[in-house]
Amino acid sequence: xxxxxxxxxxxxxxxxxxxxxxxxxxxxxxxxxxxxxxxxxxxxxxxxxxxxxxxxxxxxxxxxxxxxxxxxxxxxxxxxxxxxxxxxxxxxxxxxxxxxxxxxxxxxxxxxxxxxxxxxxxxxxxxxxxxxxxxxxxxxxxxxxxxxxxxxxxxxxxxxxxxxxxxxxx
Amino acid sequence: xxxxxxxxxxxxxxxxxxxxxxxxxxxxxxxxxxxxxxxxxxxxxxxxxxxxxxxxxxxxxxxxxxxxxxxxxxxxxxxxxxxxxxxxxxxxxxxxxxxx
Numbered sequence: 001x002x003x004x005x006x007x008x009x010x011x012x013x014x015x016x017x018x019x020x021x022x023x024x025x026x027x028x029x030x031x032x033x034x035x036x037x038x039x040x041x042x043x044x045x046x047x048x049x050x051x052x053x054x055x056x057x058x059x060x061x062x063x064x065x066x067x068x069x070x071x072x073x074x075x076x077x078x079x080x081x082x083x084x085x086x087x088x089x090x091x092x093x094x095x096x097x098x099x100x101x102x103x104x105x106x107x108x109x110x111x112x113x114x115x116x117x118x119x120x121x122x123x124x125x126x127x128x129x130x131x132x133x134x135x136x137x138x139x140x141x142x143x144x145x146x147x148x149x150x151x152x153x154x155x156x157x158x159x160x161x162x163x164x165x166x167x168x169x170x
Numbered sequence: 171x172x173x174x175x176x177x178x179x180x181x182x183x184x185x186x187x188x189x190x191x192x193x194x195x196x197x198x199x200x201x202x203x204x205x206x207x208x209x210x211x212x213x214x215x216x217x218x219x220x221x222x223x224x225x226x227x228x229x230x231x232x233x234x235x236x237x238x239x240x241x242x243x244x245x246x247x248x249x250x251x252x253x254x255x256x257x258x259x260x261x262x263x264x265x266x267x268x269x270x
Binding site: 045124 | 178191204205207210213217223250253254257258259262263264265266
């Protein structure tokens with residue numbers, strides 16, 4: 001089933017916001033040669049925390065490729081969000097902003113989507129210094145809202161992807 | 171052991187290539203983190219390693235409750251490939267020699 005798709009339900013304003021986040025993420029990935037963004041360190045974990053030499057060897061052999069794959073994943077997601085890129089959120093009436101506009105994701109792209117939404121949350125979590133599952137969320141900090149919203153949409157997308165796999169298996 | 175001469179003397183010239191000794195097993199360990207969703211971790215184990223949904227959930231719960239789980243065992247190079255894939259998925263994976 002090459003034409004199988006998964007529909008991610010989003011409000012227009014969510015699509016615009018997500019597209020913006022993915023653009024920003026792509027910039028962070030591209031700039032990783034210069035000043036290392038601390039958020040990226042969580043995306044390239046050290047597989048040999050007790051062996052500095054093996055660690056350095058692994059990083060040298062894999063680090064750039066890993067970021068290239070992340071960039072490719074992010075490009076897939078950005079592509080899927082193209083319809084939202086030309087809409088200016090501030091020009092929208094409230095009704096239009098909250099109108100539903102599903103994103104149609106080819107099943108073959110689902111891993112790129114899940115990996116990218118996960119990576120976005122990891123970067124935000126690093127910046128927010130979230131270190132425990134029950135960390136208090138500072139309600140004054142809007143980034144927590146973004147983090148929780150991404151988690152909500154990612155959770156929904158995982159459920160849709162799992163349901164799709166189950167359906168395809170029968 | 172007595173001092174008698176061995177019955178057969180091993181031929182040390184050949185068959186002692188240390189590179190060819192049996193491969194020591196290594197393992198991939200996935201560690202708990204506060205960010206990744208439980209359903210996501212289970213899905214990665216199922217779709218990447220080919221575990222059944224039940225096995226994948228058991229492993230995910232081990233990560234969640236025990237702080238880590240061994241998700242693969244085998245030659246070091248293969249384990250490094252798996253660890254890279256886990257990192258692609260945003261999971262926190264390390265590679266270590268399996269305890270003998």
